[in-house]
Amino acid sequence: MPTAAATRSDALRNRAKLVAAARQLFAKNGVEVSVEEITRHAGVGMGTLYRHFPTKDELIDAVLEDAFDEIIGLAEEAAESADAWAGLTGFFERLLELHAQNRGVKDIVALREHGARRADAMRARLRPLLARIVERAHEQGTLRADFTPDDLPLIFWTANRVIELTHDVAPNYWRRYLALLLDGLRPAAATPLPAAPLTRAQLTRALGRLHR
Amino acid sequence: MPTAAATRSDALRNRAKLVAAARQLFAKNGVEVSVEEITRHAGVGMGTLYRHFPTKDELIDAVLEDAFDEIIGLAEEAAESADAWAGLTGFFERLLELHAQNRGVKDIVALREHGARRADAMRARLRPLLARIVERAHEQGTLRADFTPDDLPLIFWTANRVIELTHDVAPNYWRRYLALLLDGLRPAAATPLPAAPLTRAQLTRALGRLHR
């Protein structure tokens, strides 16, 4: 009776070393660090990396799994908040703090089609949570009525840009940007908007552009 | 009496062909088109390009000269507007329209240190004009008091990001974003901001990050 071959101990060890090295490097420099640098940090060869992960994106996916969970947690917490506006703004503050201290996070939303199983799953779980917060904020009259859940990526995209540009130089400047933008989302500030929100299909296609 | 050698006619012609080809390609695809593609479109060899322009950035600089002038023109027009708020918002609308139809424009602010003589000059001319508009809007009470001229790049940076991501898919979506953000800049919308504006030095360093 042929037992399904158990994974060898060195294989397990090396996989763990790779993930640990990648986690550290992604946090410091974003996912664009070269695979060569990752293997060097992990003390293994290129072949080892590509035996464990068919592609760099798959490694990214594996490394960012924790971050996925953390983000989902933030959204669940936000959805439970009695004050929907506070929940929404708090969610963005936390999410962007995460990005500010871990540059890998910014790419979570953006992983390429292929190695993005977990990222897709995360987005799918996130969507209804955020939709509910927006809906409840509308009901509570604390969010302008013409703002839709599909406008949310706008906040993430643009604040990420601010973080990328200013984090090394003024690590809290993004908070100023976020405050300015949020002030425009209050019902009292609303003036008629000149263009429609994105459709789901448009949003998906825009997501594809996130990679350079 | 040795006359200073007059430039040969073919050299002049080829230089013009290069600039024309680059202008067209930059507008359609942004400045990241390869030099090989530029020479192919111009119908000249690589050597010819690099005899006329010591570096790709110098070529970019030459090509975007017109756009520089156009932007300065927009700012002057805005500075003359009696209603400073209308001038400011109009300026950004026009500037971003320019970007939406000419992808090269987005890089104007960002040219690398070296081949950026003209870009630097443009920024230097732009700064006092924009500072005046902001000041007058403050006087007229149409812009929140805690918004400074050094916060203006925020609008450009973030709106550019929206254009890059959505232009092919929803060419006017950036207008929606701009409207949301501007609604946050009105005095009535203002809540206290959690972080200071960038200093001039910080701004300069952040500019350096614009190139990926």
Add this chain to the structure above:
DNA sequence: CAGAAAACGGAGTGGTCACTCCGTTTACCG
């Protein structure tokens, strides 16, 4: 403890890019 299967490492491949070098062609002057 032996030998087969599994895992390893890292030089090598193929792609892209900006930029260079030099044999060939062209324009201009007398």
Add this chain to the structure above:
DNA sequence: CGGTAAACGGAGTGACCACTCCGTTTTCTG
């Protein structure tokens, strides 16, 4: 025209990237 300096073109260079291939080493099993 004819000779010469200027300008030309494009294959080649080197740097970087993700990814592959295969001779060598390690682990585990009987």
